[in-house]
Amino acid sequence: MQPADKAKTGGPQLILRSVGKVFGNDVVALRDVDMTINQGDFLSLLGPSGCGKSTALRLIAGLSSPTSGILDWRGPVMGKADIGFVFQEPTLMPWASVFDNVWLPLRLQGVSRADAKPQVEEVLSQVNLTGFENAVPRELSGGMKMRVSIARGLVTRPRVLLMDEPFAALDEITRFQLNSDLLTLWERERFTVIFVTHSVFESVFLSNRIVVMAAHPGRVFGEMDVDAPYPRDETFRTSEDYAHLTRKASSLLRSAMGIEGEGGDDHVLH
Amino acid sequence: MSSTEMQGHEAVMIDAEEMRRARQRKMEKTGKWLLPILIMCVAIFMWDRICVWNEIPRYILPRPGEVLATLIEDRGLLFSSLVNTLKITFLSLALAVAGGVGLSVLFTQSKWVEMSFFPFAVVLQVTPIVAIFPLINIYVDNQTTKLLLCAWIVAFFPILSNTTLGLNSVDRNLLDLFKLNGASRWQTLWHLRLPASMPYFLGGLKIAGGLALIGAVVAEFVAGASGLSSGLASRIIEAGYRLNAPRLFAALILISFTGILIFLVLSFISNRILRRWHESALTQER
Ligand SMILES: Nc1ncnc2c1ncn2[C@@H]1O[C@H](COP(=O)(O)OP(=O)(O)OP(=O)(O)O)[C@@H](O)[C@H]1O
Ligand SMILES: [Mg+2]
Numbered sequence: 001m002q003p004a005d006k007a008k009t010g011g012p013q014l015i016l017r018s019v020g021k022v023f024g025n026d027v028v029a030l031r032d033v034d035m036t037i038n039q040g041d042f043l044s045l046l047g048p049s050g051c052g053k054s055t056a057l058r059l060i061a062g063l064s065s066p067t068s069g070i071l072d073w074r075g076p077v078m079g080k081a082d083i084g085f086v087f088q089e090p091t092l093m094p095w096a097s098v099f100d101n102v103w104l105p106l107r108l109q110g111v112s113r114a115d116a117k118p119q120v121e122e123v124l125s126q127v128n129l130t131g132f133e134n135a136v137p138r139e140l141s142g143g144m145k146m147r148v149s150i151a152r153g154l155v156t157r158p159r160v161l162l163m164d165e166p167f168a169a170l171d172e173i174t175r176f177q178l179n180s181d182l183l184t185l186w187e188r189e190r191f192t193v194i195f196v197t198h199s200v201f202e203s204v205f206l207s208n209r210i211v212v213m214a215a216h217p218g219r220v221f222g223e224m225d226v227d228a229p230y231p232r233d234e235t236f237r238t239s240e241d242y243a244h245l246t247r248k249a250s251s252l253l254r255s256a257m258g259i260e261g262e263g264g265d266d267h268v269l270h
Numbered sequence: 271m272s273s274t275e276m277q278g279h280e281a282v283m284i285d286a287e288e289m290r291r292a293r294q295r296k297m298e299k300t301g302k303w304l305l306p307i308l309i310m311c312v313a314i315f316m317w318d319r320i321c322v323w324n325e326i327p328r329y330i331l332p333r334p335g336e337v338l339a340t341l342i343e344d345r346g347l348l349f350s351s352l353v354n355t356l357k358i359t360f361l362s363l364a365l366a367v368a369g370g371v372g373l374s375v376l377f378t379q380s381k382w383v384e385m386s387f388f389p390f391a392v393v394l395q396v397t398p399i400v401a402i403f404p405l406i407n408i409y410v411d412n413q414t415t416k417l418l419l420c421a422w423i424v425a426f427f428p429i430l431s432n433t434t435l436g437l438n439s440v441d442r443n444l445l446d447l448f449k450l451n452g453a454s455r456w457q458t459l460w461h462l463r464l465p466a467s468m469p470y471f472l473g474g475l476k477i478a479g480g481l482a483l484i485g486a487v488v489a490e491f492v493a494g495a496s497g498l499s500s501g502l503a504s505r506i507i508e509a510g511y512r513l514n515a516p517r518l519f520a521a522l523i524l525i526s527f528t529g530i531l532i533f534l535v536l537s538f539i540s541n542r543i544l545r546r547w548h549e550s551a552l553t554q555e556r
Binding site: 058061062063083085087089091093094095096104105107108109136137138156 | 441443444446447448449450451452453457461462465466468546547548
């Protein structure tokens with residue numbers, strides 16, 4: 001199973017070489033981060049609060065620049081539209097309709113409403129929001145707003161989708177649903193996903209690789225492959241494999257946080 | 271059995287509670303209109319009675335009926351004066367909107383511009399217009415321009431400061447999203463900053479509407495001393511000289527009704543615009 005799964009991801013797409021970020025107030029947000037992201041990866045960044053996950057994502061998005069090290073993009077030159085970003089909050093424009101919100105990235109590239117229509121409608125149907133084009137954000141539930149936000153991130157067909165704890169504010173039922181929807185989309189399109197999360201369970205369910213980070217200073221602590229085949233559905237959540245993998249991931253996270261004991265038997269597992 | 275009874279009882283209780291609340295809402299809604307009107311009527315009635323009981327002469331305090339009669343009798347004069355005042359008010363409000371929004375857009379384009387010019391806007395705002403007017407009187411010849419300038423100075427500041435605040439109160443993540451998609455400065459302004467500042471701007475507009483009227487009237491007052499203006503304020507001054515209290519009251523009432531009307535119209539416009547998205551304009555439905 002593992003080789004079949006591995007075969008789907010391509011070669012390196014982005015290599016971070018000893019990337020560091022120091023903020024003006026002498027906070028070392030990231031130190032010597034080395035990481036390779038492959039074409040088609042679903043990579044989770046897992047770590048405690050303040051370990052620099054959001055900072056790393058912003059660096060990758062080009063929203064801020066590293067104070068040391070380089071980001072080495074491979075393959076065709078990455079243009080702006082090649083990166084989609086989904087924030088923790090839906091961050092929609094409250095005055096604009098669902099359609100206009102999703103149209104925005106295309107609009108900023110100069111695509112007219114009429115020309116954007118097929119693409120916008122397609123992503124909206126992919127996130128199950130057909131028929132809500134004219135609703136405004138406050139008429140939607142929290143989960144629906146998040147779907148709009150995901151649709152907006154996908155509308156330019158980016159090659160890399162960056163997600164910063166996109167489902168953290170949602171209830172569990174909605175989160176599970178959106179997890180599955182996201183996986184379905186990803187399996188179909190195989191864009192690269194870098195997914196920041198606090199949740200061990202979410203990272204194991206979604207990703208093929210997990211990078212665990214530690215804080216003070218923010219750094220990469222360890223990495224694990226999630227050797228479970230796709231497609232993953234709700235039965236995966238109850239499987240023995242899943243339980244095993246979450247134990248492994250949480251023990252890694254615990255060591256990253258410097259918590260010993262209790263997890264002793266887990267260490268035996270990996 | 272007892273449990274179903276309990277449930278039934280509870281359901282009735284909830285319904286009663288819901289009904290009571292609905293009734294209260296309805297009462298509050300009518301009360302909002304009815305009570306002020308009622309109090310107003312009582313006050314007018316008391317005014318009338320006090321005049322009669324104390325035998326106050328009409329050149330000191332006219333009875334409400336007399337004021338109303340004057341309002342109707344002198345309507346030609348009064349309303350043409352009102353139109354003059356309104357012209358100044360709305361023209362200066364329009365200029366205040368243009369100036370306030372224009373300047374605040376300029377401010378958000380560059381921190382330096384804001385740092386350099388905002389203090390002057392504050393100086394203009396805190397100096398009493400009555401104290402500035404003599405200067406304006408010296409430098410500006412045209413009567414209408416004088417009044418406009420005066421009303422504009424009073425009205426533009428709330429629009430400037432509110433819109434500046436609004437243009438800067440944009441969700442940082444949305445700004446990042448625009449940056450990520452390579453938005454130009456102009457695109458960010460047009461698609462993000464201006465719409466986001468709308469509620470702030472409209473709040474400023476509501477204040478500025480009232481201030482423009484006040485500015486226009488005050489300007490007329492000061493200018494009226496030189497006997498050239500023809501707005502409602504000069505009617506008041508004139509009536510004061512002639513001890514024509516009924517007309518004075520009539521003019522006063524016209525001014526305050528105009529102020530109320532301006533406020534209501536601007537509130538209505540603002541509610542219309544924000545109806546679908548902003549908290550301040552949401553109805554009870556949630
Ligand atoms: N703009 C900034 N200026 C100064 N310090 C910052 C800035 N952004 C982040 N930091 C600091 O960098 C460190 C990492 O922050 P970051 O937001 O990347 O953490 P995170 O892993 O995303 O945390 P969380 O899970 O809570 O979102 C923190 O100590 C934070 O205080
Ligand atoms: Mg974060």
